[in-house]
Amino acid sequence: MSEKDKKINWSDKCWKEMLIYQRKYLWLEDTIAKLSLWLKMKPGMTAIDVGCGLGYLGYTYWPYFGKGGHYLGVDVSLELIREAQRLAKDWAKGGKANFVAGDAYKLPFQDGSADLVMCHILLIHLDKPDLALAEMVRVAKPGGLVVCKEPDNLATLLTLRYPSIPEFGIEEQLLFLKVAVICNRGRIKLGQGDNSLGPKIPRMMKDLDLTTIGIRINDRAYYVEPPYRGPLQQYHLEWAKNKWLNEKNYKTLTDRERKEFEAGGGYEKDFERYKKIKDRIKLKIREQVKNKSYFECGSGDIYIIKGRKPEN
Numbered sequence: 450m451s452e453k454d455k456k457i458n459w460s461d462k463c464w465k466e467m468l469i470y471q472r473k474y475l476w477l478e479d480t481i482a483k484l485s486l487w488l489k490m491k492p493g494m495t496a497i498d499v500g501c502g503l504g505y506l507g508y509t510y511w512p513y514f515g516k517g518g519h520y521l522g523v524d525v526s527l528e529l530i531r532e533a534q535r536l537a538k539d540w541a542k543g544g545k546a547n548f549v550a551g552d553a554y555k556l557p558f559q560d561g562s563a564d565l566v567m568c569h570i571l572l573i574h575l576d577k578p579d580l581a582l583a584e585m586v587r588v589a590k591p592g593g594l595v596v597c598k599e600p601d602n603l604a605t606l607l608t609l610r611y612p613s614i615p616e617f618g619i620e621e622q623l624l625f626l627k628v629a630v631i632c633n634r635g636r637i638k639l640g641q642g643d644n645s646l647g648p649k650i651p652r653m654m655k656d657l658d659l660t661t662i663g664i665r666i667n668d669r670a671y672y673v674e675p676p677y678r679g680p681l682q683q684y685h686l687e688w689a690k691n692k693w694l695n696e697k698n699y700k701t702l703t704d705r706e707r708k709e710f711e712a713g714g715g716y717e718k719d720f721e722r723y724k725k726i727k728d729r730i731k732l733k734i735r736e737q738v739k740n741k742s743y744f745e746c747g748s749g750d751i752y753i754i755k756g757r758k759p760e761n
């Protein structure tokens with residue numbers, strides 16, 4: 450498999466849309482306010498955001514550190530940082546926001562450059578997240594904070610949230626869990642990252658000698674029910690339609706799962722059984738969306754982990 454096949458291009462239309470729309474509904478505003486206190490954010494801070502995409506952490510936390518502050522977003526995608534720089538004109542008031550092209554494995558900053566070095570949903574996509582984290586520590590000032598907001602998508606998959614499909618048997622549920630675990634093993638082997646990285650980060654921080662490590666988790670949950678009122682409900686309904694009703698997306702996702710499953714050492718007959726069940730779910734969800742009976746309730750575990758760089 451070539452490098453190109455392995456990596457998501459986040460400036461492609463569908464992925465970029467996810468960076469725009471999904472981000473709107475990922476964290477609750479009051480949680481962000483509480484986290485800014487927990488992270489001891491202050492106006493005037495210098496913050497680096499690694500794998501910044503369209504500057505999500507910048508515009509989200511700007512009210513808490515932006516006044517007189519300096520936000521530096523770094524990303525491998527030139528296209529994304531150009532667009533992020535344009536968008537920043539609207540939110541980066543009263544301070545500076547700059548975007549630079551660069552690699553998380555070799556950040557284009559000197560040692561000890563920032564009070565706060567953070568990332569959001571970057572490390573789970575990397576082959577060597579420990580090396581990227583070490584770079585984040587390098588560019589933090591002594592006494593500065595390193596903050597990672599990274600999910601445990603495997604845990605989310607294991608919650609089997611198909612409440613509108615009650616006929617799911619135990620064997621079928623167990624097969625779904627097995628496939629999810631094997632696929633993640635395959636992802637790691639293929640160098641595509643670890644879907645379950647979030648809870649592994651505190652230990653990685655400890656190994657890098659960070660101190661006062663603290664962990665919290667996103668408290669956002671969602672509920673989608675007919676008649677799907679409001680933008681959040683509509684967003685989740687569209688998400689379900691995209692995943693289950695769009696045949697091309699469904700096939701791309703299933704092909705990707707098959708590759709991961711094979712790389713993870715799974716048996717073909719298990720995948721074929723899994724695919725049959727999934728196809729059944731697809732038909733059921735199509736019917737439910739059509740007759741407006743589809744509902745779903747769930748959450749997604751995103752860990753937020755902070756660690757302090759020792760003062761020399």
Ligand SMILES: C[S@@+](CC[C@H](N)C(=O)[O-])C[C@H]1O[C@@H](n2cnc3c(N)ncnc32)[C@H](O)[C@@H]1O
Nearest residue numbers: 459500501502505524525526551552553569570
């Ligand atoms: C899931 S997106 C997250 C973007 C942003 N942090 C957000 O939450 O909206 C992952 C981002 O990491 C960037 N990225 C991937 N590998 C990278 C690397 N080695 N160095 C720097 N950025 C990278 C991608 O281009 C993409 O913008």
